[in-house]
Structure formats: structure tokens, C-alpha cells
Amino acid sequence: MPAIPSHVFGMAGSGVRRILEVALQRPGTIVLAVGEPGMAVAEPVRDAGSSAWRRGDVRYTPNGGIRPLREAIARKLARENQLEVDVEQIWVTVGGTQALHQAMTLTLTAGDEVLIPDPGYTTFTMNAHLLQATPVPYVLRPENGFVPDLAGLEALVGPRTRAIVINSPSNPLGVTYDATTIAALVDFARRHDLWVVSDEVYERFTWGRAHVSPATFDTDGRVFTVFSTSKTYAMTGARVGWLVTPPGWQDVMLRVQEAAISCVDTPAQYAALAAIDGPQDAVATAAAHYAENLVAASALLDERGFGYLRPTGAFYLWIDVSHVSEGDVAAWCLRFLDERGVAVAPGSAFGAEGEGWIRICLASDLDSILEGIRRLPAPAAPPRRP
Numbered sequence: 001m002p003a004i005p006s007h008v009f010g011m012a013g014s015g016v017r018r019i020l021e022v023a024l025q026r027p028g029t030i031v032l033a034v035g036e037p038g039m040a041v042a043e044p045v046r047d048a049g050s051s052a053w054r055r056g057d058v059r060y061t062p063n064g065g066i067r068p069l070r071e072a073i074a075r076k077l078a079r080e081n082q083l084e085v086d087v088e089q090i091w092v093t094v095g096g097t098q099a100l101h102q103a104m105t106l107t108l109t110a111g112d113e114v115l116i117p118d119p120g121y122t123t124f125t126m127n128a129h130l131l132q133a134t135p136v137p138y139v140l141r142p143e144n145g146f147v148p149d150l151a152g153l154e155a156l157v158g159p160r161t162r163a164i165v166i167n168s169p170s171n172p173l174g175v176t177y178d179a180t181t182i183a184a185l186v187d188f189a190r191r192h193d194l195w196v197v198s199d200e201v202y203e204r205f206t207w208g209r210a211h212v213s214p215a216t217f218d219t220d221g222r223v224f225t226v227f228s229t230s231k232t233y234a235m236t237g238a239r240v241g242w243l244v245t246p247p248g249w250q251d252v253m254l255r256v257q258e259a260a261i262s263c264v265d266t267p268a269q270y271a272a273l274a275a276i277d278g279p280q281d282a283v284a285t286a287a288a289h290y291a292e293n294l295v296a297a298s299a300l301l302d303e304r305g306f307g308y309l310r311p312t313g314a315f316y317l318w319i320d321v322s323h324v325s326e327g328d329v330a331a332w333c334l335r336f337l338d339e340r341g342v343a344v345a346p347g348s349a350f351g352a353e354g355e356g357w358i359r360i361c362l363a364s365d366l367d368s369i370l371e372g373i374r375r376l377p378a379p380a381a382p383p384r385r386p
Contacts, residue, residue, distance in 0.1 A: 011129040014122045015330055015349025022334065023343035030372045032360040033343040035171065035316070037234035039289065039363075042275065042282040045233060049271030058266050063257040065092025065242070066269050072277045073227075073242055081203075081213045083225075088250045091243045091257055092264050092272075095236075096201040096228030099243035101127050102260065103224035106245075106252070107163045107195035108133040114197075115156055115164040117148070118351030119318075121171045121199065125351075136161070139353050146175045146309060146318075153188055163195035164188070166214055169202040169313025172350045172359040176209045176313035186217040194222070201228040201241070202314040205287055207294065209312040221246030231315075232283055233275040240264060240272040286363075290315040293362040297369050304378040315362040318347070322356030323379040329356055340375040 003009075016033055023029045052058070064070060070090045077083040077090075093099040100123060108114055110132035116124040118137030128135035138153050140146040153164075166185055168177040177185075189196045198214045215223040228241035245253060257263075297317055301308050307320035325332040330346040337343050345361075347354025362369060 007129060007132045011126055014126070016122065016345045018330075018349075019333055019337065019343050019345060022337060026337075026341070028341060029337065030342045030368050030375075032364060032369065032372045033345040035231065035314075035361050035363065036236060037231060037286065037315075037363045038365060039234045039282065039286045041234050041238075041271075042278070044278050045235070045271050045275045045282075048274035049238070049267045052267035052270040057270070061263045061266055061269060063254055063263055064088070064090065065264060066266070066273070069269050069273045069276070070242075072273055076276050077244065081211075082216050083213060083244070085244055086247065089245050089247060091245065091253055092269060093241045093243055094261055094264055095230055095239040096199070096226050096241035097123060098239075098261065099226040099228070099241045100124075100197065100199060101130075102243050102256065103197045103226060104128065104131060104133075104163070105260075106224065106249075106256065107197065109162075111160060112162040113158060113160045114162060115153065115194075117165065117167055117170070119146075119172055119347060119354040119357070120165070120351055121167060122349055124165050124167075124199075133162075134160070137351055137353070138164075140170075140173065140175075141353070142309070146170070146173045147177060147181055148185060150184055150188060157192050157194075161192065161194060163197055165197045165199065167199040169200075169206055169211065169311075171199075171202065171314055172316055172345065172347070172354070173309060173318050174311025174314045174316045175309070176206050176211060176311075178209060179212045182212045182214050183217045186214050186223065189222060190220065196223040198223055198225045200225060201231055203227070204232045204283055205290060205315055206313040207291060207311060211313070215244065218246070221248065229272050229275055233272075234282075234286065235268075235271065235275065238265075238268045238271055240268050290362050293364075293366050293369055296366055297360075297362060297373060300370055300373050304373070304376070306376070306379065317360050317362060319358050319360065319376070320356060320379075321358050321376065324377050325356055327355065329354070329358065333358065336376075342372045342375050344372070 225244040309318040345359040347357030
């Protein structure tokens, strides 16, 4: 029979999912490995989706999404992101994941290179491989606060470099870049004539530093921006996100969206409309909950002597376990799960620079988070301090 194409067969899987699959087979496991919000979806949002089902509103929508949702997103972008965009620049997608894949599909071809953060979200690398492009990691180091080093980026640009992925607030690190850094990254892309793919799905959860969208510095139409309802509104299973394109992409997007998905589930779009256009109390409550979890978890890590990155965004903690991981944190995480009943994400799942680190999610209930941290073997020596 025909062989699976090598670029598909050779694509690495998610190291986070590997841990999760094992954990789900073991009742009683404390699962801190995945970014699943612990808050309930707001009742008006649930009602909007179920009302669409009850009235039978399950037909095709326009490729870009229902007009009221796109208009609500445009208002949100102006209000929260200082972005004035036309509705035809907004394309409703199957979560932020499809928006990210769509952006990379539009900007990369076989043999191209794309600069991606390391450590960085696993799908950045997976998408590049699936598109037969080459992911080129740009290293985010503890001594630099896990912020991109511009000189290092310059050294990575080659004749096939076509795009750079920016992720702020960052998954897995929880770093939120300031306006100066964002402006410098967009300027770097402009000087080298690169596309920018900006992943901003954690935009509503920042701690002490405002979120800044790279598109606010875009003067020549090179930034594609990815958003999602998954984290903000705890709608991970509803699968609604959106891609904001530069101006002038409507005709291309009509064809590409039709080929990829036709359109997003109609009731889910109405739920997203209610979430974006309705009261934001649930988002504020979630942010307060995550912030409280962060304070308590940080205090316990300090008490036990761990090195970790103090996040300025998202809802994760990036913790140094190099004193026990013995150079293979993925294997250690499996042993830790087996021996102590706690699932954490190995840092190496997010790139080579994640070796010796783990990521835990702060969106769970506080008791589970603290118990999971208590079961971590504490270092005997002074920890690394990012």
C-alpha cells in the first residue's frame, strides 16, 4: 500500500498529551499538565448556544462566521487591543488552533523556514512540519527573563526565512512582553521582510504587565493575529477562535477557509457572540482565581526552595526540577506520575531549552495545585532563579 508521506509520519507528537493519556487511565491522579480552565462557562453563554440548537439554527454560515459575531469581535479588538479592523479581516475559526494553522498555511510553503520560540507551544513546531516547512527555534533563556534576544534572532535569518511566531502571553512560560519588546520584534520582521504570526490566546490573563498586540505596530500589513474563546471564557470544547488578517486578504481567505472548514459550528458561534458581547464578570472572576492560585503556589515553591519563573501572564508556572530530572525531564515526569500520582508537563515537550523544567497549570482548584507541589521533590541546593 502507499506509504505515509515522510513529513507527516515524522512529525513528533505532543509530549504533554502523552502524559495526559497516561494520567487519564489512572483515577485519582492530580492533573496539572494541561491548560484546561477550571471555571464554569457563564450561564448566558451556555444559554445562547443551547438556544441556537433548540431553534434549529444549525445550517451553514458564511465562511468567515456569522456577521454579528464578526462585528462583536471588531468592537472587542478596538476596545481591548487598540486595533481598528474591517469585519472582512476577521475569520472565525475552529479554536485558536485552526487560526494558527491557517496563518502558517498562508505564509509558508515547503522548504521555508519559520522562527519559533523555544520553549514554545508544541503546535508551532507541529504545524511547520505538517506544512513541510522547517521550524527554526529562537532560544528564550532564563538569564534574559525568557525574552527574545534580538541579536540572536538576527543570526538565525537565512534566505528561506519567511515568518516569525510571537507568543505573548506565552505558553508555557507565562511571560508577557512589554511594548518595547513587541515593537522591536515587529521592526525586526519588517527589516527582514518576514510575516508575523502572533498567538494571543492568553491576552486576558496578565499579572502586572499590560498585553500589547504586535498588530498595533504593523505599518505595512505583515501581522496575522490569533485569538480564542477557549482560555478567556473557559470554552475549550466549543472550539471557537478567530484569525485577524492584514487588509486585502478577503478573496484568498474565502477560498482557504472553504477548503479547510467551510465554517464553524453555528451554535458555538452564537455562544461565542454571547461571551464576547455580554458581561465580562466571569472573566474577571477567573482572573482573580488564577491570581490567587499564583500567589499561593509561589509562596509554597519559595518555602520549599524551588527555582521558577514568576509569570506575568497566562496561568502556568515554569518550575526548575533539574536537580532530579537527570537530563531527561520527560522520563522523570512519567516516573513522577507513576510514583506520586501527579501529572505535570515536561519542559522538553516545548523545545530543547525546556529540558530540566516542568510546566504546571494554575487553572485547577487550589488544593490540587498545592498538593501537587508538595509532592515535588525539593532541591537540596539553592535553585536557579530566572
